[in-house]
Amino acid sequence: MDVLAGTPVEPPRPLDGPRGEPGRRRHLVLLALVALGLVAAGLVVLHGKSQAAPQVQVVLSRDGSDVAVEVVAGTDLTQLLTDFELLPVDGRLLSVSGEVLEASIDPAQVLVDGSPVELAGVQLSGQSTRVEVVDGVDRVEGTRTVVEEVPPPAGPDVLRHVEERGAPGRVERTIGEVSGEVASVETVVAPRAPVATTSRVVALTFDDGPSAAWTPYVLEILRSRGVKATFCMVGTAVAKNPELARRIVAEGHQVCNHTQGHDLGLAEAGAERVQGEVGGGRATMIDNGLPEPGYYRPPGGNLSDTVVSVARSQGERVLMWKVDTKDWQSRSTTESVLQNLREQVEPGAVILMHDGGGSNRFTSVAVLATVIDELKAQGYGFTFPIIDPP
Ligand SMILES: [Zn+2]
Incomplete structure (x- = not known):
């Protein structure tokens, strides 16, 4: 990769795991900064090997952030997105604790000049093109609420005094309806411990x-x-x-x-x-x-x-x-x-x-x-x- 001015520019490094949301966001910020810098300097990034080959002006867009690059005609779109860590990410079904239950419930899309494409084999051509990455949206599983009785604490092992029986309490558990994970437990009625009576x-x-x-x-x-x-x-x-x-x-x-x-x-x-x-x-x-x-x-x-x-x-x-x-x-x-x-x-x-x-x-x-x-x-x-x- 070269820059016309002769300064080598590497694609930004991943800041997090390839699927990490924070990494993705920081990455976009970085991209935006790179783009701003390029505009300010009046430079155009060349993504390709030869300065003599025909060039394609590409605007890469994701989550409302754009970056403009210039690549050699025939550049493989998958490779370009890979270099910029912009490969589309499908929306997942997550459990209430964030575990992945299904990897793809909302498939991501790549739009080239507004039309969805299958990524494999797409090569960039023409004078200019706009590539928009639309990630799938994650969804958290639904929950259901169950009310459970909680037994009262046990009294002492040995009775010497008349004991007033304890009483059970009630809790409401919110449970992931797919995973069965407990999202929260709320005490509705606290159990009452048995006590030695003070009655005569x-x-x-x-x-x-x-x-x-x-x-x-x-x-x-x-x-x-x-x-x-x-x-x-x-x-x-x-x-x-x-x-x-x-x-x-x-x-x-x-x-x-x-x-x-x-x-x-x-x-x-x-x-x-x-x-x-x-x-x-x-x-x-x-x-x-x-x-x-x-x-x-x-x-x-x-x-x-x-x-x-x-x-x-x-x-x-x-x-x-x-x-x-x-x-x-x-x-x-x-x-x-x-x-x-x-x-x-x-x-x-x-x-x-x-x-x-x-x-x-x-x-x-x-x-x-x-x-x-x-x-x-x-x-x-x-x-x-x-x-x-x-
Ligand atoms: Zn005895």
Whole structure:
């Protein structure tokens, strides 16, 4: 390539990838500057080898920017456009994140003196000609909106207080209808985490039953005072007293899994033994027609990560307690039980008592009516460990 004045001029170098839009724009700016410079100097660029051969005045146009060049007649148009990085670019279908989904949905055109041409084989001739490059237009895929429910965050692994259930939230996802890409996520309703209740309620829980000797008394006292409680049952006791276990449920109380055989060593036990006890208790309850327990109470309160995760994996929250009445101790009295209760009770407290196990639940039964009456006198209501928000 030569310039009449004898100064060599190279076609501008690519500033970006061959398809890069910014590169293309900067390139056009460069071209325009080159053209301006040429006009100012009164020069004409020669794109060809021989000054003696016939010349063609060519105006190259793209995106409203023109540049005038002079080339040797017979110059290949594809080569010329290649040299000036003006090869036409088809419009693409893009995903919402800018990925190319289809390379050509709007074919580019090259117009020579206003008429579209197939580039291959076109040679420039005549005295002057105008070449216009019309790129295809990119299009971004359409989107659709889906509304999804978001589950509430999980509460703590171990419950000691009555918990107000969390509530799910809702998000709106805008999704590329071709790519499936998520363009945006908007929270419509934030999920609500479960919280320890501040209401003046307590949850009575009874462990180690059902017991043919003692549970009927407990049920009768609860019924007479209109109180519902949670019974943490041992699988072997359920198998021995299935009718009684079902009566507990029929009277409106909830059930809780207290293992198959009341193994006090589960905190140190391996996964297999934990699975046998925790899974076994649940299976025995279900096999005997009880609802699926939503709580797991560890014998002796003995916990390990394995115990917690096995219980959780079968859908049971670990249910500990805030108030230990120590009614299970052989030396306990109605007075000692009431004393423990008065010292420890607070709104939301889970209260531990017993309706089975051991040799004698006389104290538990003897004190229960007073426990309920005292708490009622203090303004407490009775509920289950997990409740709906007020
Ligand atoms: Zn127990």
